[in-house]
Amino acid sequence: MRVTAVRTARAPWPRRALGALRDAVDNVARHSPARLALLVFAAIIAVVTALLSLPAATRAEEPATFVDALFTAVSAVCVTGLTTVSTATYWSGFGQAVIIVAVKIGGLGVMTLASILGLAVSRRIGLTQRLLAASETKTTRLGEVGTLVRAVVVASLAVELAVFLVLLPRFLSLGESLGPAAWHALFMAVSIFNNAGFVVLEGGMAPFVGDWWMCLPIIVGGAIGALGFPVILNVASRLRGDRRLSLHTKLTVVTYSLLAVGGSLAFAVFEWRNSATLGELPVADRVLASLLAGVNSRSSGLSTVDLGVASDATWFVTDALMFVGGGSASTAGGIKVTTFAVLVLAIVAEARGDRDAEAFGRRIGTTTIRLAVAVAFLGATLVGVGTLLLLALTDYHLELVLFEVISAFATVGLSTGITPDLPDAAKYVLSALMFAGRLGTVTLAGALALRQRRRVIRMPSEPPIVG
């Protein structure tokens, strides 16, 4: 380190400053990749907040308030879609462009960006692998950050392009001219694949409740994004005949599908006769809206139905589905479907008296189970603390507060409609939840960990009685 300091001291000051910054980032990256990711995340949110605070970002004369700019920035970078102001009517074209770029960056994964940054700062492969190991995409087998990033970018652009090409003629057929139609299709394609839940259409999604041409791309594109990059890459490799399907892919696809089907059925059951939501619609529209709701809740956040008038049972089921969320290293949030599946498998093994939790002929190790427990428990704790804070800060009852809190934590973006009316303090709480939820509870725990140690001497074991 002393050698570096002497060398940079002799260089001209811009290079000295750059060298110092490089050393600082290098130091943080070496010490804790998770903390680096947290800092990068915060820095991007700060930039987006600043851009959205410009007078040019809003349609009105006056610029956005700090809390609205920050909330929107966090919601965009964390691909949530909760909004305190209307995306379609409050923000200018420039503001909307800032939002969708922030969504794109968030969707590619700030963890991936952190990996790139880490690679640029330090060429040592040791660090690269540590960064990768802790990175959001966690696909350590790719072995090379460049390949990983390229694959992520190519995969996301391919799906976004496909959704864009399907939606563009739809907007044209609705009578829009080429410019607005292309902008709407582009914005929606990025918003859909990244599960961002931002809507740039002034009439919202409600007019499309029976529009299969509009809703199917939302369902398919959102689902692909929510399954996660590791699944997309694994399936792509498999299609080229390179690799077998991993346990992760099988667990994710099966659990995701079961929860989506279950969620759709539950939505249909609880809303079929609710005249405020599905009750007055043709049967085909009810089916489509239910399908969309099943995928929605993990976590595109695009709803063609006003959830503010849905039943309490629907809210509660959606709470549970949102909390579980989508696939690991995906554009969806929540504790992730594999976390949920691992917990269920561990408990089934416990009830059966089996030694190991198993799935698809593979054993799931204790380390994985411990991690799943930690993620689920920390997630529940975050949701619990956030809920208590909002209950204390507002006059809303539990069913509304819990929905908004889980939607923020799991970066879903569905809303019963209370977010715009919340006091500033509550908006900050939701912003913090989106940030913590997107960073991942385990990454956060790692970043904030008090110490990392291996004890040589083990304590004698003694089992307390539980249950």
Add this chain to the structure above:
Amino acid sequence: MRVTAVRTARAPWPRRALGALRDAVDNVARHSPARLALLVFAAIIAVVTALLSLPAATRAEEPATFVDALFTAVSAVCVTGLTTVSTATYWSGFGQAVIIVAVKIGGLGVMTLASILGLAVSRRIGLTQRLLAASETKTTRLGEVGTLVRAVVVASLAVELAVFLVLLPRFLSLGESLGPAAWHALFMAVSIFNNAGFVVLEGGMAPFVGDWWMCLPIIVGGAIGALGFPVILNVASRLRGDRRLSLHTKLTVVTYSLLAVGGSLAFAVFEWRNSATLGELPVADRVLASLLAGVNSRSSGLSTVDLGVASDATWFVTDALMFVGGGSASTAGGIKVTTFAVLVLAIVAEARGDRDAEAFGRRIGTTTIRLAVAVAFLGATLVGVGTLLLLALTDYHLELVLFEVISAFATVGLSTGITPDLPDAAKYVLSALMFAGRLGTVTLAGALALRQRRRVIRMPSEPPIVG
């Protein structure tokens, strides 16, 4: 078996029937102690339901409806205290006596009764030890069912007698004559130690909000019962200098105390200025009511304050405290404080990068952690399913439904007041929750387990990505 059949076939028929019954019980006990406990539990509830259905059990001419008799029987045997009718005014003296005897039986633990039954059926020590291992009191170190049962009975009678002796002069000093005062003191003493939450006083508990003479025995007696028999016996042995304090005792007492203090503080914070609850009371009364609330929520279920007008934040905190509950093998319910503590310790170890979860210089093994995960997860699942059913069956919102469901699952008995007004179907749901909650999620899982097996061939391990 053929030899036995031949022998009993030659005996007179009452002995043959008894022998067949003995064989049947023996078979169930040998096959699954948990299933035996479940059957014994259900049988006792059936008897109590039948007794409460007698015309003599109510004050009015007409007998109780089946749903009210069943609900009260389950609530009493499961030492919950949720009621669909007023214990003080609806039931006759005979009915109240049935309830308090049911409470006493429930408090001693049907698992203990199952052990006695098992001992009577089969003298083989192998079976006895298996029964003990799966028994509610789980103190395998006592090694002998007789000693265990005697200790449980002596300990409970001693605490109940102490509470009785403190409360009797209080009721006398309130102007009651000896008979009613003794009955009230006896009923309350059993109700308090067994954390049953049934109140035989016509004016309820509200008049005693500032009565330290009444409330301190409730707090202390309820806390001793909620810590659990293993803790009581361990502390008693320690006081005689026989044994060291076990990890179980330390974990239980520390976690229980922390949660009680935290619960009292939270109640005080959220209700201090609520004129409907504490706001109008003298400061000393507010402190006492908050202390009682902190102990209450795990799970005496006796409240001097009308929780129906408490704040949403108080309800939510109480939800969490009720869910955690009291000590293992105690008269309290919930997932138990040791389960909660083990989960927290495991997650702290995970975040710190430690190999083992540790407490008080002792290591907590993987088996214990797996069991804690299963108990917590199954508990959450039961609460979730119960909540969804009640949301679908009633028009109440989440904050009221969740409170009643957790109160039933954790056999607490606190209520916001909706239970008497629930439709019958919802009352059956709450009854099922009390039953499942009291039997213990793990015992239930064991009883319903599909199979018990040890696989020789282990699958290859493959870690999915979680979180």
